[in-house]
Amino acid sequence: MLSSLAALAGMDGRKVQQARRALSFIAPHRRTISIILVLMLLVAALGALEPLIYKLVFDRLGSNTGLARLLMVVGAIVAAALVKEALNGFSNWLSWKVRLSVNYKLLDETTARLHSLPLSYHREETVGGLMTRLNHGINGFVTGISDLAFNILPGLIYLTISVVVMFRLDWRLSLLVVFFAPLPAMIGVAASHEQTARESSLLYRWGVIFSRFNEVLSGIVTVKSFAMEEAERRRFMGDVAQAHGIVRKGVLTDTWIGAAQNLVVMLAKSASIGFAIYLIQRGETTVGTLMAFLGYQGGIFGPVNSLTGVYQTLRKAGISFDIVFSILDAEDRLRDAPHALPLHEVKGEVVFSQVSFGYNEERRVLNGIDLHVQPGQTIAIVGPSGSGKTTLISLLQRFYDPTTGCIKLDGNDLRELQQRSLRRQIGVVLQDALVFNDSIRNNIAYGRPDATDAEIEDAARAANAHGFIGNLPGGYDFVVGERGGRISVGERQRISIARALLKNPSLLILDEATSALDAESEVLVQEALDRLVQGRTSFIIAHRLSTVVGAHKILVLKDGQIIESDSHESLMEQDGYYASLVRCQSRGLLPA
Numbered sequence: 001m002l003s004s005l006a007a008l009a010g011m012d013g014r015k016v017q018q019a020r021r022a023l024s025f026i027a028p029h030r031r032t033i034s035i036i037l038v039l040m041l042l043v044a045a046l047g048a049l050e051p052l053i054y055k056l057v058f059d060r061l062g063s064n065t066g067l068a069r070l071l072m073v074v075g076a077i078v079a080a081a082l083v084k085e086a087l088n089g090f091s092n093w094l095s096w097k098v099r100l101s102v103n104y105k106l107l108d109e110t111t112a113r114l115h116s117l118p119l120s121y122h123r124e125e126t127v128g129g130l131m132t133r134l135n136h137g138i139n140g141f142v143t144g145i146s147d148l149a150f151n152i153l154p155g156l157i158y159l160t161i162s163v164v165v166m167f168r169l170d171w172r173l174s175l176l177v178v179f180f181a182p183l184p185a186m187i188g189v190a191a192s193h194e195q196t197a198r199e200s201s202l203l204y205r206w207g208v209i210f211s212r213f214n215e216v217l218s219g220i221v222t223v224k225s226f227a228m229e230e231a232e233r234r235r236f237m238g239d240v241a242q243a244h245g246i247v248r249k250g251v252l253t254d255t256w257i258g259a260a261q262n263l264v265v266m267l268a269k270s271a272s273i274g275f276a277i278y279l280i281q282r283g284e285t286t287v288g289t290l291m292a293f294l295g296y297q298g299g300i301f302g303p304v305n306s307l308t309g310v311y312q313t314l315r316k317a318g319i320s321f322d323i324v325f326s327i328l329d330a331e332d333r334l335r336d337a338p339h340a341l342p343l344h345e346v347k348g349e350v351v352f353s354q355v356s357f358g359y360n361e362e363r364r365v366l367n368g369i370d371l372h373v374q375p376g377q378t379i380a381i382v383g384p385s386g387s388g389k390t391t392l393i394s395l396l397q398r399f400y401d402p403t404t405g406c407i408k409l410d411g412n413d414l415r416e417l418q419q420r421s422l423r424r425q426i427g428v429v430l431q432d433a434l435v436f437n438d439s440i441r442n443n444i445a446y447g448r449p450d451a452t453d454a455e456i457e458d459a460a461r462a463a464n465a466h467g468f469i470g471n472l473p474g475g476y477d478f479v480v481g482e483r484g485g486r487i488s489v490g491e492r493q494r495i496s497i498a499r500a501l502l503k504n505p506s507l508l509i510l511d512e513a514t515s516a517l518d519a520e521s522e523v524l525v526q527e528a529l530d531r532l533v534q535g536r537t538s539f540i541i542a543h544r545l546s547t548v549v550g551a552h553k554i555l556v557l558k559d560g561q562i563i564e565s566d567s568h569e570s571l572m573e574q575d576g577y578y579a580s581l582v583r584c585q586s587r588g589l590l591p592a
């Protein structure tokens with residue numbers, strides 16, 4: 001049945017497959033759905049029999065009917081209505097239960113997928129756009145499959161019962177009703193192409209609008225610094241107005257379509273009444289039959305329309321299915337190999353062998369990198385902006401795989417290791433340390449939610465953070481605000497150092513952690529970092545040469561290649577690029 005419906009909706013084989021796959025999300029609720037369908041069938045049957053009662057009332061009860069009999073009839077109608085509403089209510093409750101479960105499962109699967117997809121996927125997407133599409137996709141998906149599951153069968157049953165009863169009552173009037181019945185639906189079908197295109201274009205627009213809005217709010221400091229609030233507001237409202245324009249045009253089209261459908265219904269009713277009166281005058285039918293037909297006629301357009309609604313929903317749902325499945329099926333080139341090994345104890349020997357990498361095919365960002373780091377060594381990476389320092393570190397965390405060559409940790413190719421277990425062994429302290437809008441305690445325990453309060457405090461002490469935390473209202477329970485906006489840059493960095501210390505990683509990645517700080521903060525952060533790097537293999541990305549003088553090895557990267565690699569003293573003796581950088585910095589040409 002799904003295939004024929006889908007074919008009717010102009011859906012190709014891929015779409016039919018997609019609709020099937022969508023329906024598999026409700027498969028675990030088969031039993032509840034069966035109960036809902038039975039209830040809906042009863043409701044549909046009761047609805048279909050209702051006009052018959054009117055026929056009986058009009059044909060059998062004359063003007064001399066006693067009050068008791070009248071009350072009985074009214075009582076029977078009320079009782080039938082009560083039963084119908086009770087059944088309807090119960091089936092509605094059950095169907096919401098199913099909808100919410102499907103919604104939960106979809107959210108579970110899509111968010112799990114979004115978390116597991118590699119950085120390259122997220123770099124292609126915008127947060128606001130993704131959230132808008134995800135929200136729309138999941139809602140449309142749930143509506144689509146519940147319509148598929150719950151609207152088609154009861155509608156068909158109602159139609160079947162009604163048509164059978166009508167033909168038994170009067171075949172000539174029935175032919176008239178059946179002739180008009182599909183017309184509103186056909187108008188709906190004709191309009192659905194435009195409606196689907198409109199839906200798609202609106203979805204795209206809202207995605208773009210909210211993606212920008214999200215960027216603006218996240219970068220509100222920049223927006224305010226450049227006094228661009230008004231310009232951003234105007235841009236946002238301008239885009240919203242354009243989207244509203246599409247909605248308005250759509251509403252107008254929908255109103256015309258609705259009016260045309262209602263007109264057809266009116267025409268149908270008038271034709272039935274006229275024809276029935278003609279038949280009554282000839283003594284070939286009764287007033288009761290006319291009343292019953294009017295009931296059926298009103299009732300029949302509903303299911304036919306809702307079947308058209310299913311047709312429209314199927315097309316609209318196709319858009320939502322596309323969104324959800326595009327996330328679930330997004331290619332994950334970095335997923336763990338089936339035989340990937342977990343990483344437990346790490347000594348910290350890192351080897352890069354002939355590693356080359358490009359974010360795209362056009363351009364190589366790293367070229368033939370060879371590097372051997374002994375456990376516990378500190379490696380400083382310096383080089384001009386854009387030379388590939390961050391990229392090198394991203395490869396070490398396996399955010400990307402090398403295009404050629406390989407990276408080994410303790411003799412294991414990173415591609416052979418389970419990514420999560422690898423990253424558990426790596427502590428990262430970034431220049432712009434990300435802290436979440438949560439308590440200081442939870443931020444420090446981010447990588448180790450099971451840590452005790454004593455462990456958290458020890459880590460904070462070692463990171464020179466315990467002092468300032470004690471001065472905050474609520475201490476460790478102080479909530480730092482979005483992106484840590486309620487504490488200073490240096491404090492954020494010390495929290496992120498405490499977090500790394502608590503995680504006790506074997507490998508460390510530090511990204512220019514002491515920049516943009518005042519002298520006192522810099523000393524505190526530097527002390528904390530010195531404690532952090534002890535006994536761990538550490539990679540420090542540094543623009544400031546003074547922070548790297550003590551490293552075991554300094555790598556100088558230029559245009560994606562290691563052009564020098566040695567200790568500070570040896571590199572100074574070699575008098576190459578590094579030595580020139582040091583001289584520039586001592587002369588104040590580079591920031592100290």
Ligand SMILES: Nc1ncnc2c1ncn2[C@@H]1O[C@H](COP(=O)(O)OP(=O)(O)OP(=O)(O)O)[C@@H](O)[C@H]1O
Pocket residue numbers: 123359360365383384385386387388389390391392
């Ligand atoms: N996601 C990306 N997609 C495409 N190109 C990228 C991407 N990220 C970085 N690049 C490019 O790769 C090159 C190396 O970037 P990378 O961030 O590794 O440099 P860097 O040495 O860390 O620079 P900086 O010192 O300014 O942080 C740059 O030319 C950059 O434009």
